[in-house]
Every structure is written in C-alpha cells, then in structure tokens.
Amino acid sequence: xxxxxxxxxxxxxxxxxxxxxxxxxxxxxxxxxxxxxxxxxxxxxxxxxxxxxxxxxxxxxxxxxxxxxxxxxxxxxxxxxxxxxxxxxxxxxxxxxxx
Amino acid sequence: xxxxxxxxxxxxxxxxxxxxxxxxxxxxxxxxxxxxxxxxxxxxxxxxxxxxxxxxxxxxxxxxxxxxxxxxxxxxxxxxxxxxxxxxxxxxxxxxxxxxxxxxxxxxxxxxxxxxxxxxxxxxxxxxxxxxxxxxxxxxxxxxxxxxxxxxxxxxxxxxxxxxxxxxxxxxxxxxxxxxxxxxxxxxxxxxxxxxxxxxxxxxxxxxxxxxxxxxxxxxxxxxxxxxxxxxxxxxxxxxxxxxxxxxxxxxxxxxxxxxxxxxxxxxxxxxxxxxxxxxxxxxxxxxxxxxxxxxxxxxxxxxxxxxxxxxxxxxxxxxxxxxxxxxxxxxxxxxxxxxxxxxxxxxxxxxxxxxxxxxxxxxxxxxxxxxxxxxxxxxxxxxxxxxxxxxxxxxxxxxxxxxxxxxxxxxxxxxxxxxxxxxxxxxxxxxxxxxxxxxxxxxxxxxxxxxxxxxxxxxxxxxxxxxxx
Numbered sequence: 001x002x003x004x005x006x007x008x009x010x011x012x013x014x015x016x017x018x019x020x021x022x023x024x025x026x027x028x029x030x031x032x033x034x035x036x037x038x039x040x041x042x043x044x045x046x047x048x049x050x051x052x053x054x055x056x057x058x059x060x061x062x063x064x065x066x067x068x069x070x071x072x073x074x075x076x077x078x079x080x081x082x083x084x085x086x087x088x089x090x091x092x093x094x095x096x097x098x099x
Numbered sequence: 100x101x102x103x104x105x106x107x108x109x110x111x112x113x114x115x116x117x118x119x120x121x122x123x124x125x126x127x128x129x130x131x132x133x134x135x136x137x138x139x140x141x142x143x144x145x146x147x148x149x150x151x152x153x154x155x156x157x158x159x160x161x162x163x164x165x166x167x168x169x170x171x172x173x174x175x176x177x178x179x180x181x182x183x184x185x186x187x188x189x190x191x192x193x194x195x196x197x198x199x200x201x202x203x204x205x206x207x208x209x210x211x212x213x214x215x216x217x218x219x220x221x222x223x224x225x226x227x228x229x230x231x232x233x234x235x236x237x238x239x240x241x242x243x244x245x246x247x248x249x250x251x252x253x254x255x256x257x258x259x260x261x262x263x264x265x266x267x268x269x270x271x272x273x274x275x276x277x278x279x280x281x282x283x284x285x286x287x288x289x290x291x292x293x294x295x296x297x298x299x300x301x302x303x304x305x306x307x308x309x310x311x312x313x314x315x316x317x318x319x320x321x322x323x324x325x326x327x328x329x330x331x332x333x334x335x336x337x338x339x340x341x342x343x344x345x346x347x348x349x350x351x352x353x354x355x356x357x358x359x360x361x362x363x364x365x366x367x368x369x370x371x372x373x374x375x376x377x378x379x380x381x382x383x384x385x386x387x388x389x390x391x392x393x394x395x396x397x398x399x400x401x402x403x404x405x406x407x408x409x410x411x412x413x414x415x416x417x418x419x420x421x422x423x424x425x426x427x428x429x430x431x432x433x434x435x436x437x438x439x440x441x442x443x444x445x446x447x448x449x450x451x452x453x454x455x456x457x458x459x460x461x462x463x464x465x466x467x468x469x470x471x472x473x474x475x476x477x478x479x480x481x482x483x484x485x486x487x488x489x490x491x492x493x494x495x496x497x498x499x500x501x502x503x504x505x506x507x508x509x510x511x512x513x514x515x516x517x518x519x520x521x522x523x524x525x526x527x528x529x530x531x532x533x534x535x536x537x538x539x540x541x542x543x544x545x546x547x548x549x550x551x552x553x554x555x556x557x558x559x560x561x562x563x564x565x566x567x568x569x
Contacts, residue, residue: 007293014266017262018259021255021259027251027255030255034255034258034259034262037259037262037266038262038265040266041262041265041266041268041269044266044269044270044273045269045272047273048269048272048273051273052273052276054276056220056272056277056278057269057272057273059220060219060220060268060269060272060278063220063223063224064223064265067223067224067227070227070231071227071231071258071261074231074234074235074254075254075255075258077235078234078238078247078250078251078254079251081238081241081247081250082247082248082251084241085241085242085243085244085247086244086247086248094248094251096244096245096248097245097248097249097252097319097320097323097324098320
C-alpha cells in the first residue's frame with residue numbers, strides 16, 4: 001500500500017477529531033474528539049515508521065499511548081469535579097468566567 | 100546521569116514530603132511548606148555552584164549553559180511560589196498540602212528536563228510531565244466552581260495543542276527520518292510540503308502553551324479562576340519552558356527553514372502585542388488585566404525569538420528573567436490583597452497606599468517595570484529587545500511595540516491611580532504575612548538592582564547566547 005493512503009486516512013481522522021472538539025457541547029464528547037486527534041497522530045507515526053523502515057516512530061507511538069491514558073484520566077477527573085460543582089457537563093453552560 | 104542531578108534532587112524532595120506527610124501526621128500542616136521551601140533554596144544554591152556540562156541518552160538530553168540558565172529560572176520561580184503559598188495552603192487545603200507541593204515539584208522537574216531536550220520524544224514526554232500537574236493544580240480548589248472551570252478550559256486547550264504538536268512532530272519525523280534535532284537540522288535544507296506543514300503545526304501548538312494570540316483564549320479565564328499563588332507560578336515558569344522549547348526546536352532544528360517560519364512568528368508577535376495590550380484596557384478584574392498584559396509580553400518576547408541573531412537570543416533570555424520577577428511579584432500582591440478583601444476587582448485596591456504603603460509601593464514598582472519605565476529592569480528588557488529587532492531592520496514591529504508600550508502604561512497607571520489617589524473603602528490593613536512579604540521582596544530586589552546596573556545579567560546572557568550559537 002502506498003504511504004499517501006495512510007496519510008490521507010490520518011488527515012481525515014484528525015479533521016474529524018478537530019470537528020468533534022469544536023462542535024461538541026458535552027465535555028465527554030470533547031474528550032472523545034481528543035482521542036481521535038491522538039489516534040490520527042499514531043497512524044501517521046506508524047505509517048512513516050513502516051515507510052522509512054526505522055522503528056523510532058513505533059517507539060514514539062508507545063509513548064503517546066501511555067501519555068494519552070494519563071491525559072484522559074486527568075480530563076475525566078476534571079469533568080467529574082465539574083459535574084459535582086455545577087451539575088452539568090455541557091460546555092456552553094460552563095461559562096461563568098468571562099469579561 | 101550527573102547532568103540530571105538537579106531534576107533528581109527535585110524529585111527526591113517530592114518523595115521526601117510524601118514521607119513527611121505520612122510520618123508527621125500532627126505537625127504536617129506547618130512542616131511541609133517549610134521542607135519544600137528550604138529544600139528548593141538549597142537546590143537553587145547548588146545550581147549556582149555545581150554546573151556539569153555534557154549530554155546523555157546519546158545526545159537526546161544535554162546540559163549546556165542555556166539549559167542551566169533556564170533551570171535556575173525555574174528553581175527561582177518554584178522557590179518564590181512555594182514561599183507565596185506558605186499560609187495560603189494551610190488555610191484553604193490543609194489536608195491536601197502534600198498533593199499540592201508534590202504536583203508542583205513534579206511539574207518543576209518536567210520543566211527542568213525539557214530545558215535540555217534535543218530529541219523529539221524526550222522533549223515531548225518531559226513537556227507533558229510539566230503540563231499534567233499544572234492542569235490538576237489549576238483546579239485544586241475543587242469545591243469552587245471558578246477553579247474547576249479554569250482547570251477544564253486549561254485542560255481542553257492544552258490537550259488539543261499537544262495533539263497539534265504531535266501531528267507536527269509526525270510530519271517532521273516522516274520527512275527527515277530522525278527525531279534528533281541536529282539530524283533534522285542537516286536534513287531540513289532541501290525539504291518542502293509536509294515538512295513545512297509540520298513546522299506550522301508545531302508553532303501553533305506551542306503558541307497555545309506560551310499563550311500567543313490567536314491561541315490565547317484560555318489564559319484570562321484560567322488565571323481568573325485558578326488559585327492565585329499558583330497563577331504566579333503558571334504565568335511565568337511554563338511560559339519560559341515554552342520559550343526554551345521554541346529556542347531548541349526553531350534554532351537547533353528548523354533553522355535552515357527560517358524563511359518559512361519567520362513571517363509566521365512576526366505575525367504572531369504583532370498580533371499578541373496588539374490584542375494583549377488593547378484587551379487589557381477595559382478590564383476591571385486585576386487578574387484578567389495581568390493575564391492580558393502577560394499576552395502582550397509574550398508578543399515582545401517572541402520579537403526576541405524571531406530576530407535571527409545571537410543578540411536576539413540573549414535579549415530574549417534577559418526579557419524572560421525580568422518578566423519572571425515582575426509578573427510573579429504582581430500576582431503575589433494580588434494574593435495578599437485578596438486575603439484581606441476577598442476580591443480581585445480593581446475597587447479592592449482603592450487607597451492601598453494609605454493602608455499599606457510598602458505593599459502599594461512594591462506593586463507600583465512591578466507595574467512600572469512591566470510597563471518599561473526607566474530605571475527599572477523592565478525598561479532595559481524592552482529597550483534591548485527593540486534594539487535587537489532594529490538591528491535586523493524590523494522597523495514596523497519596533498514602531499508597533501513602542502506605540503503599544505505607551506498604551507500599556509495607560510492601564511498599568513490606572514491601577515496606580517486607584518491605589519494612590521482614590522479614597523480607601525475600608526481602613527483595614529492588609530493581612531500581615533511574613534512568607535509572602537519575603538517572596539515579594541525577593542522579586543523586587545532583582546528589578547531594582549538590574550534596573551540600575553543591568554550589566555552583569557546582560558554579560559551572562561550574551562555569553563550563553565554565544566555558546567548556544569557559535
């Protein structure tokens with residue numbers, strides 16, 4: 001398979017993730033969008049590693065997976081806190097800070 | 100391993116307070132801030148004495164004079180902010196103090212690691228070690244809706260920007276075949292297309308982290324909601340870390356492509372100066388005002404980064420050091436006033452000069468230094484940045500920066516007018532808190548000394564820049 005197919009797939013996935021992050025109202029939905037963004041990056045790294053024939057890209061993906069897990073754990077904790085304080089996770093209602 | 104001795108000591112301190120918290124259950128409320136402050140003070144002292152140079156992980160991490168300079172800056176910011184939180188912590192979260200300092204120290208160690216990173220994986224991992232604790236700390240007052248909302252906004256924009264950076268890294272890796280910055284540098288001369296897309300994505304991602312316009316939306320909200328002693332740290336140390344990463348990436352990695360990234364940085368710098376200064380004008384909340392003024396300062400600092408000479412780098416380092424002291428000091432005074440008045444609005448500062456003349460004078464000095472009035476250190480910082488830009492014939496940016504500095508004086512002096520001319524709402528004196536006062540004095544002294552006699556610091560940063568860019 002050609003490298004460009006993988007790059008187009010990951011670009012599509014990245015755009016979808018970005019669209020999700022921007023349009024979703026629910027904080028959990030935004031977290032899912034962030035997952036899509038990171039997975040698009042992972043596809044990119046793996047495709048380049050295969051194409052270049054050097055394993056650094058694969059190593060990078062292992063690190064990103066581990067970091068993303070930690071990141072989502074923190075994100076969910078913050079969403080739970082928001083729900084406890086405000087009784088909502090809708091992003092457009094979380095707007096007390098402005099000016 | 101010895102080039103990491105500062106990071107190892109900071110992490111050892113983090114685990115030490117873990118033990119202290121378990122063993123001294125009764126006295127821990129008073130003990131932990133002491134242990135952290137004294138520990139950081141000693142580590143800071145050590146960093147001036149023992150300066151190992153070298154590289155590790157086959158060149159992925161280095162300890163050169165640039166890294167050591169930034170490590171000292173981060174340690175100073177950590178020390179001052181741990182003094183600033185001294186009596187705040189027992190009052191607001193006495194049982195969770197250990198967590199606060201543990202996260203602060205882990206974040207500090209991440210910053211110190213990132214200042215020596217010369218390889219993309221190492222750089223990214225240490226940058227995230229720095230960022231994750233910051234998200235948690237922003238929402239540390241977990242019963243207060245403002246603090247948690249600040250954390251959510253900071254977290255969402257922080258993670259999206261991390262994804263942008265990673266996407267950029269993947270293209271840079273794919274096009275050059277390496278994650279080492281010096282190898283990227285040799286390969287970068289004759290590339291196009293996706294490599295340039297990668298550079299743009301990386302620049303956009305890091306502009307989220309250093310809060311340059313148009314990626315600044317999270318800054319005012321996060322500063323307003325997060326606990327103030329933490330904001331004093333957040334507003335300077337992670338910004339300096341972002342700049343050291345940008346220096347490494349764009350000077351050591353992408354320098355051959357400078358004709359591509361310089362115009363983008365010029366645009367970002369101009370936008371940050373304009374938007375930051377103009378949006379600061381109507382602010383009524385002092386934390387939001389300082390947030391927007393901070394965005395404007397990032398614009399000035401970017402000016403030093405995009406001047407592609409070693410003079411530009413040295414002036415960027417000078418600027419960051421001075422900005423660290425002035426901004427931290429201003430936020431610590433905001434905290435001091437908040438503890439008496441329970442308000443961050445400008446009215447709370449009415450007649451501060453009559454109530455606490457010394458604190459008002461210190462705040463005035465910080466504001467004048469941020470505004471760039473001679474003879475405070477901020478004046479030299481701005482002047483040197485403009486001189487460096489003028490050498491490269493960036494007259495438009497110099498003119499814009501100079502005009503906007505005058506605009507900036509308007510809102511800095513607005514606070515001074517409220518403090519000195521308006522009648523006080525209450526006659527109540529400010530809470531007398533020795534630790535915060537010491538930390539404020541520690542930030543005033545460098546501003547005065549380097550304002551009257553900037554030569555030693557200028558020589559130091561010049562030497563660092565010359566070693567960084569032979």
